[in-house]
Amino acid sequence: MNPWFFLQLILRCVNDDKSYNLIYYHRMFNGKTILITGGTGSFGKTFVKYLLKNYKPKKLIIFSRDEFKQFKMREEIPDPKQKLRFFLGDVRDLNRLQTAFRGVDVVIHAAALKQIPIIEYNPTEAIKTNILGSQNVIEAAVDQKVKKVLLISSDKAVQPINLYGATKLSAEKLFIAANSYSPSKTLFSAVRYGNVVASRGSIIETLLASQNKITKIKITDPEMTRFWLTLKQSCQLVTFAVENMEGGEIFIPNIPSMKIDHLFKAIAPNAKKEIIGLRPGEKMHEILLTEHESRNALAIGSYFVVLPEIKSGDGNYNKYYKSGKKVAKNFQFASDTNTAWLTDKDIKKHILNAKLI
Numbered sequence: 001m002n003p004w005f006f007l008q009l010i011l012r013c014v015n016d017d018k019s020y021n022l023i024y025y026h027r028m029f030n031g032k033t034i035l036i037t038g039g040t041g042s043f044g045k046t047f048v049k050y051l052l053k054n055y056k057p058k059k060l061i062i063f064s065r066d067e068f069k070q071f072k073m074r075e076e077i078p079d080p081k082q083k084l085r086f087f088l089g090d091v092r093d094l095n096r097l098q099t100a101f102r103g104v105d106v107v108i109h110a111a112a113l114k115q116i117p118i119i120e121y122n123p124t125e126a127i128k129t130n131i132l133g134s135q136n137v138i139e140a141a142v143d144q145k146v147k148k149v150l151l152i153s154s155d156k157a158v159q160p161i162n163l164y165g166a167t168k169l170s171a172e173k174l175f176i177a178a179n180s181y182s183p184s185k186t187l188f189s190a191v192r193y194g195n196v197v198a199s200r201g202s203i204i205e206t207l208l209a210s211q212n213k214i215t216k217i218k219i220t221d222p223e224m225t226r227f228w229l230t231l232k233q234s235c236q237l238v239t240f241a242v243e244n245m246e247g248g249e250i251f252i253p254n255i256p257s258m259k260i261d262h263l264f265k266a267i268a269p270n271a272k273k274e275i276i277g278l279r280p281g282e283k284m285h286e287i288l289l290t291e292h293e294s295r296n297a298l299a300i301g302s303y304f305v306v307l308p309e310i311k312s313g314d315g316n317y318n319k320y321y322k323s324g325k326k327v328a329k330n331f332q333f334a335s336d337t338n339t340a341w342l343t344d345k346d347i348k349k350h351i352l353n354a355k356l357i
Contacts, residue, residue, distance in 0.1 A: 028243050029055040035104045036062060037091055037137060038111030040069035042196065043152065043234055047108065048077060048084070050235040059083055063100050064111065065090045091133030097140035104144065106242060109137050110152040112168070116281045119164045130167035131174070138178045141186050150242055151175045151190040153250070155227055155286040155335075158192070162281030172250065179247040179312040187247040187312075191237050194227025194255065194286060194335070216272045222261035224278075225285050225335040228342060229255045240303060246315030248308030252288050252333070254299070256340040258347065266347035289333035297331070300324035304333065 029051060036044045039062035048060055060083050064070060070086045077084065089096035091111045101107065112130050113119055119126040134151065141149045153172050156165035171190075178188040229237075233253060241251040264273065278284065289297060289304055296307045298320050304327065305320055 027055060029057050029106070029239075031056065031058050032105040033057070033059040033061065033103055034106045034108065035087075035100060036060070036108045036110055038064055038109075040064045040066060040073050041110060042231060043110050044108075045073055045077070046231040047235050047238065048073075050232070050239075052077070052079075052083065057083060059085055061085045061087055061100065061104065063087045063089055063091075063097075090129075091136055092128055094136040094140060097136050098143060101140045101144040101146055105147050107137065107141055107146050107149040108152065108238060108242075109134065109149060112152075112171075114154075114164060116156075116162050116164050117279070119167075120162060120281055123163050126163055126167050130164075131170045134171040134174050138174060138188065141188075142178070142182050142184050145184040146186050148187045148189075148242055148245060149175070149178075150238060150245065151188070152238070153190045153192040155192065155194045155288050158287040158290060161283060164281070176248045176250075176308055179308070180310060185314070187245055189241060189245040189247060189249045189251065191234075191241050191251045192288060193229055193234060193237060193253050194288065195229075196234055197228060197230050216274060217264055217268055218274045218276045219260060219264060220276055220278050220282060221284060222259065222273075222275065223284070224260040224282075225257050225338075226260065227255050227286055227288060227335050227338075228258050229253055237303065244319075246317055247312040248310070248315070250293075250306040252304040252306065254302050254304060254333075254340075256342045256346070257335040257338040258342040262342070262344065262347060266344055285334055285336040287332060287334045289327075289331070291330045291332045294327050294329070294331040297327045298324035299327055 034051065034057055036047060038044055039048065044062065044064075048062070051057055051060060062070060062073065062084065065088065067088055070088070074084070074086060087100045089100055091097065111133060113126045137149065151171055154165070154168050156162065157168035157172055158165070160166045160169050172192070175188040175190050182188070233255065237251060237253050241249070264271070289306065293306045296309060298305050298307070300320065300323055305324065307317055307320065311317055
């Protein structure tokens with residue numbers, strides 16, 4: 001018997017804490033081949049470092065279309081045991097995905113076009129990458145018998161008002177539905193979260209890079225709120241999701257909110273502020289969990305799990321009910337009605353030191 005499984009079995013027998021019905025400390029990544037689409041992005045680089053530090057994977061494959069970013073990433077991340085592989089390709093190319101997915105156990109699908117104003121001006125390109133590319137990932141994973149595939153989604157997918165959000169919503173729907181027609185029993189699920197502290201291209205990264213030079217900043221609306229989490233928290237969420245997914249779930253972190261005005265006060269307290277109003281495709285507040293979804297949602301530790309309305313045949317969804325608690329009827333997890341807020345102290349600790357996280 002696998003010694004780790006035996007240890008888990010002992011813990012479940014001697015401890016009546018129901019949290020042991022879910023896996024929090026399992027080592028399922030050990031000895032496995034993991035592929036990350038869009039792996040040269042902020043999340044991909046952080047997740048690779050996270051896996052190399054905490055697990056013993058057989059191989060980590062970075063799948064992306066930018067050779068220079070792959071070159072820089074290879075230089076940046078020490079790889080003495082030669083676990084890393086870099087695979088040039090585009091999720092729009094199904095044949096290339098078929099080749100890349102051979103022998104892969106877990107796929108993390110993070111590749112996407114994300115810049116909202118650019119996507120609004122180039123809608124067909126976003127559809128090709130974010131929607132059709134996601135369908136290609138599904139088809140390649142099924143054909144190559146990948147065990148688990150996890151989509152990295154966004155709060156913008158919830159009741160979307162811009163094309164980026166609409167493409168992410170479409171990708172979520174594709175992934176959840178894929179469980180119903182996967183003859184290879186490949187499991188598909190998604191994680192959904194808000195803004196990531198100091199991720200590439202974010203306003204925080206821009207402010208940190210020019211912190212001492214800022215004299216004037218433009219604010220859309222000081223009352224605007226957003227969800228925030230660190231890159232480390234995003235890695236922990238993805239790990240929890242991959243280890244526990246049964247197919248069709250959406251995993252959501254229970255994270256704090258922050259007013260945009262407070263963000264600027266923490267990073268550029270002396271800069272003059274110009275209020276410019278909401279830009280096209282922007283919301284005042286974001287939602288991570290809707291009232292409709294709350295009917296199938298449970299709170300488990302630091303996460304919410306939205307179970308699929310049509311469940312796959314072999315999924316052990318009862319474990320969520322044993323380990324979690326149903327959310328209240330008509331519950332909605334929104335950034336403006338959140339009960340947890342980042343204080344000025346939190347902002348300075350987690351944002352001004354974001355590059356150290």
